[in-house]
Amino acid sequence: MEYIIIDGGSTDNTLEIIKKYEGQIDYWVSEPDGGIYDAMNKGTGLATGEWVNFMNAGDWFMRNDTINSIFRNNIKSDLVYGDHEIRYSTLNKSVKAKSVLEIFKGMPFCHQSMLILNRLQLTNPYQYKKYKVAADF
Numbered sequence: 001m002e003y004i005i006i007d008g009g010s011t012d013n014t015l016e017i018i019k020k021y022e023g024q025i026d027y028w029v030s031e032p033d034g035g036i037y038d039a040m041n042k043g044t045g046l047a048t049g050e051w052v053n054f055m056n057a058g059d060w061f062m063r064n065d066t067i068n069s070i071f072r073n074n075i076k077s078d079l080v081y082g083d084h085e086i087r088y089s090t091l092n093k094s095v096k097a098k099s100v101l102e103i104f105k106g107m108p109f110c111h112q113s114m115l116i117l118n119r120l121q122l123t124n125p126y127q128y129k130k131y132k133v134a135a136d137f
Contacts, residue, residue, distance in 0.1 A: 001049075001067065002026040002027075002047065002048065002049060003024060003025045003026050003027075004025075004026055004027045004028070004043045004046050004047060005018055005025055005027070005028035005029070006028075006029060006033070006039035006040070006042045006043045006046075007028065007029065007030040007031075007039075008030075008031070008032060008033045008035070008036075008039060009030055009031055009032045009033075010030060014030070014057070015030055018030070027046055029042075034128050034129065035128055035132060036056070036128075037126035037127070037128030037131075037132075037135040037136070038126075038128045040054050040111075040126055040136075041125045041126055041128065044118060044121045044122055044125065045122065047118050049118060050117060050118060051115045051116065051117060051118060052115070052116055052117075052118045052121050053112070053114065053115045053116075054111045054112060054114075055112055056112065059112045062085065067115075070115065078116065078117045078120050079100070079114065079115070079116050079117070079120070080114070080115045080116075081097055081100075081108075081109040081113050081114040081115070082097050082109070082113050083095060083096050083097050083109075083113065084097070084109065084110050084112060084113040095110075097109040097113065103137075106137075107134070107136070107137045110136075111136045
């Protein structure tokens with residue numbers, strides 16, 4: 001497991017938090033970029049593992065053993081995804097993942113609940129210049 005942080009030049013206390021955990025982070029950079037999807041593409045290019053997952057500030061897996069439980073089995077897929085939960089101060093909602101075949105109806109899952117083969121993500125990067133919002137759709 002490697003941790004890569006691509007920060008878009010934050011001016012809050014993000015860098016202090018990164019430096020606090022620097023010993024557990026494999027790579028990090030803080031510089032202006034083209035937005036979240038540009039950052040995700042940069043991270044994919046730096047990843048050395050077979051699989052990638054994108055977590056944003058404040059995101060987490062619901063269970064500490066999520067990754068281990070997924071990879072206990074011999075995965076024969078290019079993409080693994082699941083349910084997710086939305087938590088805001090005024091909203092707490094569980095969202096069930098839908099079949100990827102239902103993508104024509106809207107995003108069937110979120111990128112935080114997805115693990116994708118790195119080689120597949122590299123050959124199909126987020127089109128952040130064309131789609132500034134919802135490029136993961």
